[in-house]
Amino acid sequence: MDRSNKPSAIGVGASLPQPTLSIKDNVVEASLPTGQSVTVHLYGATVTSWKTGGQEQLFVSEKSHLDGSKPIRGGIPVVFPVFGPPPQNHATSSLPQHGFARNSNWEFLGKSSSEAPGRDSDQTDLTVKLDFGLSHSMLTDEFRAAWPYEFGLVYSVTLTTNSLETALQVRNEGQQNFEFKVLMHTYLSIADISDIRVKGLESKTYVDKTLQGTSHTESSPALAITQETDRVYQQLDPAVPIVVASAKDDQPLFSITREALTDVVVWNPWIEKAKGMADFGPDEAYKNMICVEAGSVSAWQTLEAGEAWEGGQSIKSRL
Numbered sequence: 001m002d003r004s005n006k007p008s009a010i011g012v013g014a015s016l017p018q019p020t021l022s023i024k025d026n027v028v029e030a031s032l033p034t035g036q037s038v039t040v041h042l043y044g045a046t047v048t049s050w051k052t053g054g055q056e057q058l059f060v061s062e063k064s065h066l067d068g069s070k071p072i073r074g075g076i077p078v079v080f081p082v083f084g085p086p087p088q089n090h091a092t093s094s095l096p097q098h099g100f101a102r103n104s105n106w107e108f109l110g111k112s113s114s115e116a117p118g119r120d121s122d123q124t125d126l127t128v129k130l131d132f133g134l135s136h137s138m139l140t141d142e143f144r145a146a147w148p149y150e151f152g153l154v155y156s157v158t159l160t161t162n163s164l165e166t167a168l169q170v171r172n173e174g175q176q177n178f179e180f181k182v183l184m185h186t187y188l189s190i191a192d193i194s195d196i197r198v199k200g201l202e203s204k205t206y207v208d209k210t211l212q213g214t215s216h217t218e219s220s221p222a223l224a225i226t227q228e229t230d231r232v233y234q235q236l237d238p239a240v241p242i243v244v245a246s247a248k249d250d251q252p253l254f255s256i257t258r259e260a261l262t263d264v265v266v267w268n269p270w271i272e273k274a275k276g277m278a279d280f281g282p283d284e285a286y287k288n289m290i291c292v293e294a295g296s297v298s299a300w301q302t303l304e305a306g307e308a309w310e311g312g313q314s315i316k317s318r319l
């Protein structure tokens with residue numbers, strides 16, 4: 001993402017407290033000396049917690065399975081190489097909904113720290129980056145048979161004092177081209193769904209999955225969520241933030257910019273769908289989440305043999 005990292009200056013870096021890292025039971029946690037923290041489960045390389053200002057910023061369902069038996073319901077599951085139910089007669093047809101990345105065991109590749117320019121011009125902020133990898137040989141036999149391409153994924157989760165960045169690099173390490181879709185299925189934690197608006201979508205075309213996939217144009221500059229919502233907004237400028245703002249005072253709660261991810265899904269299951277999901281709870285928790293999912297899902301990306309693709313998001317929180 002757009003950060004001018006620079007190595008620690010000798011003497012300055014040495015005096016700074018360093019980020020801490022813990023790895024236990026397939027869960028990786030890192031924190032900054034300024035108090036922010038991030039937690040990532042190797043299952044799915046799913047970010048399950050991002051704390052800043054002493055508060056959790058991501059929603060995770062209380063009934064979520066954390067034992068690797070099902071994708072984690074909350075945090076930031078990675079959707080790859082297909083979004084939604086796979087189409088018929090496609091290379092992804094035998095995969096489960098949203099692909100295999102969120103239900104595979106990734107490996108932790110390591111941590112790196114750097115200094116980035118701070119909020120004040122004479123300050124530098126420490127950041128910590130955690131890298132995770134998944135490749136063809138690490139998949140279950142079932143997934144390998146269902147999608148027989150030689151690929152490599154590197155997923156980087158970067159914690160800064162005021163943002164969380166997630167970036168995915170996709171490499172085609174085989175001899176044949178493959179097609180993929182990708183999405184960062186981010187469940188943001190909010191106090192009350194009636195008190196937020198989603199901004200930055202006005203005049204954009206979206207496919208409404210609750211209305212048989214019909215196409216519409218967004219008329220609202222500040223979208224209120226008042227019912228089941230499942231929309232794929234398309235052809236957005238990734239540099240223009242999608243902002244989740246307070247309906248009371250219009251203050252931004254989250255601001256999301258993207259790189260190479262031109263679609264954004266806005267999803268809230270609302271009352272009946274929330275009750276219908278066995279791993280979603282409590283029932284009323286649909287009020288405490290909004291998914292704003294940065295992705296490339298409205299068309300397939302073709303990756304030629306030997307080529308690589310990279311995309312990501314940066315989420316800034318008010319705190």
Ligand SMILES: O=P(O)(O)OC[C@H]1O[C@@H](O)[C@H](O)[C@@H](O)[C@@H]1O
Nearest residue numbers: 097098185209230231265267293
């Ligand atoms: O239940 P899943 O597989 O995690 O999917 C949750 C939702 O994910 C969203 O990205 C889709 O647009 C929805 O259609 C879907 O219901």
